[in-house]
Amino acid sequence: MSELKTPHAGDDKSRDDDVVSLLMRQHGDIRNLFDEVERSKGEERRDAFRRLVRLLAVHETAEEEVVHPFVRRSIEGGEQVVKDRLAEEKSAKETLSTLDDTDTDDPKFMPQLMMLRRDVQEHARAEERYEFTHIRRSTDATNLAAMAKAVKAAEAMAPTRPHPGVESGAKNVALGPVAALMDRTKDAVRKAMGNG
Amino acid sequence: MTFNPLEQRGIPLDRQLRNWRELNVQPIDPDHCDPYTRCRIITMNGIEVEAILFSHHLARNTVDPEVKRQLARTRYIEAQQQKVVNWLLPGVSSVLETTIAYEQVAVDLTAWVARMEPDPYLKQAYQFGVLEDFDHLYRYANLYELIEHRKAESIVEGLTEVMPGRPTRLHHRDAYDNVRDPYDKDATNPLSKLHALTIMSAEQQTMNFYMNTGPTYMEPIARQLYQEIGLIEEEHVTHYESLVDPGETWWEQLVNHEYNECYLYYSFMEQESDPRVKAIWELHLNMELEHLHVACDLMRRHDGREPQEVLAPELPNVLTFEPNKAYLRELLDTQMDLTTLGAGYVREAHERFEQMQEQIHGGEAPPSDRVMAEHDATFGREYRVQTEGEHPDPTQREK
Numbered sequence: 032m033s034e035l036k037t038p039h040a041g042d043d044k045s046r047d048d049d050v051v052s053l054l055m056r057q058h059g060d061i062r063n064l065f066d067e068v069e070r071s072k073g074e075e076r077r078d079a080f081r082r083l084v085r086l087l088a089v090h091e092t093a094e095e096e097v098v099h100p101f102v103r104r105s106i107e108g109g110e111q112v113v114k115d116r117l118a119e120e121k122s123a124k125e126t127l128s129t130l131d132d133t134d135t136d137d138p139k140f141m142p143q144l145m146m147l148r149r150d151v152q153e154h155a156r157a158e159e160r161y162e163f164t165h166i167r168r169s170t171d172a173t174n175l176a177a178m179a180k181a182v183k184a185a186e187a188m189a190p191t192r193p194h195p196g197v198e199s200g201a202k203n204v205a206l207g208p209v210a211a212l213m214d215r216t217k218d219a220v221r222k223a224m225g226n227g
Numbered sequence: 228m229t230f231n232p233l234e235q236r237g238i239p240l241d242r243q244l245r246n247w248r249e250l251n252v253q254p255i256d257p258d259h260c261d262p263y264t265r266c267r268i269i270t271m272n273g274i275e276v277e278a279i280l281f282s283h284h285l286a287r288n289t290v291d292p293e294v295k296r297q298l299a300r301t302r303y304i305e306a307q308q309q310k311v312v313n314w315l316l317p318g319v320s321s322v323l324e325t326t327i328a329y330e331q332v333a334v335d336l337t338a339w340v341a342r343m344e345p346d347p348y349l350k351q352a353y354q355f356g357v358l359e360d361f362d363h364l365y366r367y368a369n370l371y372e373l374i375e376h377r378k379a380e381s382i383v384e385g386l387t388e389v390m391p392g393r394p395t396r397l398h399h400r401d402a403y404d405n406v407r408d409p410y411d412k413d414a415t416n417p418l419s420k421l422h423a424l425t426i427m428s429a430e431q432q433t434m435n436f437y438m439n440t441g442p443t444y445m446e447p448i449a450r451q452l453y454q455e456i457g458l459i460e461e462e463h464v465t466h467y468e469s470l471v472d473p474g475e476t477w478w479e480q481l482v483n484h485e486y487n488e489c490y491l492y493y494s495f496m497e498q499e500s501d502p503r504v505k506a507i508w509e510l511h512l513n514m515e516l517e518h519l520h521v522a523c524d525l526m527r528r529h530d531g532r533e534p535q536e537v538l539a540p541e542l543p544n545v546l547t548f549e550p551n552k553a554y555l556r557e558l559l560d561t562q563m564d565l566t567t568l569g570a571g572y573v574r575e576a577h578e579r580f581e582q583m584q585e586q587i588h589g590g591e592a593p594p595s596d597r598v599m600a601e602h603d604a605t606f607g608r609e610y611r612v613q614t615e616g617e618h619p620d621p622t623q624r625e626k
Contacts (some may be wrong), residue, residue: 035610037376043605044587052446059376066381128490148258152319159321167445 033086037063039086041186045184050097050178051163057090057182058155065148069141076135084131084209087151091120092213093185094219097178106165116162119154131209177224184223185216231541232489233523233534237516243304245404250310254317255501262384263548264504266332267495268315269325271511273432274425274491278302281484285477288331301518308511315504323371323449327378327382329433333360334387336429338551340422343544349419352407353426354558355565355572356463359554359583361392364454365597369602369610372454380612386550389612391623393563395595398459401583404567405465412479417539418502420471421487425466425524425546434460451594452609475537478526484536485519494545507618552615560619 038047040047040056047053064083071079099116102109126147167175255264282302286295316325337360341353367388368379379389409420437460438447441453476481499505523534563570566580576584587593592600602609609625618624 035608036376037372037378038606040376043376044607045605055374056376060380062258062377152258156319156321164445 041183047183048172048176048177050175051167051184053179053182054090054094054098055159055163057086057096058159061086061090061151061155065144065151068135068144073136080135083125085212087127088209088213089185089216091124091187092216093182093220094158095120096217097181098158098166098187101166101170101178102162109165112161112165114155116158116219119150119157123147123150123154181220181223184219188212188216188219229541230493232493232516232519233538234484234517236514236520238397238510240300240304240517240521243307243514243517245307245311250314252311252314253503255315255504257317257320258381261500262328262331262386262498264501265328265333266335266548267499268312268504269329269332269432270336270425270429271491271495271508272309272313273429274488275305275312276435277424277428278305278344278484278488279309280431281480285481288477297485297521297525301521304514305518308514311507312511315507317341321375322443323375324377324382326367326436326440327364327371327379329382330360330364330437332429332437333433334364334555335548335551336546337426338554339547339549340426342551343552344419344422344545345416346410346419348408349410349470351464351572353422354562355567356426356430356466356557357393358392358558358562359398359463360458361559362395362398362595363392363522365389365391365611366395366452366456368612370449372597372610373403373598373602373605374446374449378610378612381534383612385612385614387499387612388552388555388614390557390618391620393565395455395459396588396593397566397584398462398581399587399593400462400567401579402462402465404579405462405469407466407469408568408570409470409472412475412537415472417537418442418543421490421543422466422535423470424483424487425491427464427471430460430463448594448598450624455594458488475610476484476530478522478529479532479537481522482519482526482537483575485515485522486538488515489519490542491546493542493606497545498547501602543607556615556619559623563623565621573580 033156037059039060042057045056046054055120061083064079064086067079068076068083097111103113106112126143130140130143130147133143166178257265279302282298282305286298286302289295289298334357337353337357341350341357344350344353359383364379364383364387371379373379383389389424410423412420434457437453437457441450441457444450444453491511492515496505496508496512499508526532526534564574566576567573568577568580599609611625
């Protein structure tokens, strides 16, 4: 792989006034982090995995707070669509929590990571095909921008990039703090949506 | 090479039908597969689609109902083969990811064929075309990073470089200049017939894919880029199909199609790295051998000729997916500024070409240029994979 880095959504120069395009770019960021975990070893892998877990936590929380409520409310049959997505998320979270208890150097780690990667990827494509398309056609530019703003607020809660100083802090984050991170993300999103 | 499909017998036709369980193949893993496995899948899908469409056209030109039934039986099996092959592609891939894989096929398949083609006029046709596919790969790769934040490198994995070819805006030629001269069926090397059929089928599938999937995108730039490149695929199909001698009889063409399928399944079976996919190539080869025999019988009956008269005495050297980086760089260095004039090639823009350019662009930048501008506005750079150093053409180096 080349040295060329694709910046995370929010760090590129996109205007981020469309929640769908923002979340789609985040799906790419998540896949890129999976690649990074797979390619690295030792301390580097531990760090990449921490960043992956954080991004997944923030991304999923933002979707739960922003996307799913909108789909449930605004789309015919939305209740069932969201139910299917939540089932996928639950399965991915279970794999994630098993994985989080496994050291990144453990031989069991990679097969579990592959399972998680598959679950997350299938979930992401299902969102793009069954939720995102409906969001774009059932709302206007103002609402797309407002939802994008809420997702950005969530992002600000968890630096998911290897900035200096963040790496050492990230090492110590275990599942407990991730759950706390999800809570803080939730609060930030609700505040940005104007109902916090 | 001692394999002669005419002397082999495969699976009897009445034992080729597959049930739902056998059709339900496990797709490849897009993040961990051999990129050339995916290229072979895309190629064989294009070949099977052409087999099906050709057989339909032949049936529409056939009076005898018994012959129509014979064609329908083989065609149904071919339709099952197409389902098995194309369903190896995974549902989790986006259209754009599959598109980048299509362009990797176009680059490395056409480059290999150009390298191996014995006829200089046909070779030039492939060399000309490959520099355009090469540029399409570069444009789609930039769209991919823009929309999905993913790098084309995660698909082509450094086997194929991603950088400018002949600029896409210059691919729009007057339709008159897209028609080539055909080879002479009685004089040409049998390998040339297989090459022409293979590249024509691959480009036709690409054209079909873009014309149908392009409008599934919501992003305006993506919709427009698919329209633009989709129109160039129309030019490419015209370019390559006109290489085939139209004097071949329908039955001769049918035999050539079936023979080519044997050649390609055999080639891919020999080089496949994924054992599960290899087993499919082997099974399909054994089916095709029988389809070839049916086609040969039809040719003997209707043309009163032996198929050996038009086919190679044995299979040519296997068609191979492999990196063609040095070859492509040589073409980039020497053939970037070519365009077509009539059935030939020139370096200067001529009147008919300029008129077409003026009309189609309407004084604006085409989508293939705008995608680069949007990418640059987002990332402050463009996306390339240059594993072998700087672009050979100094004017095409990144600023």
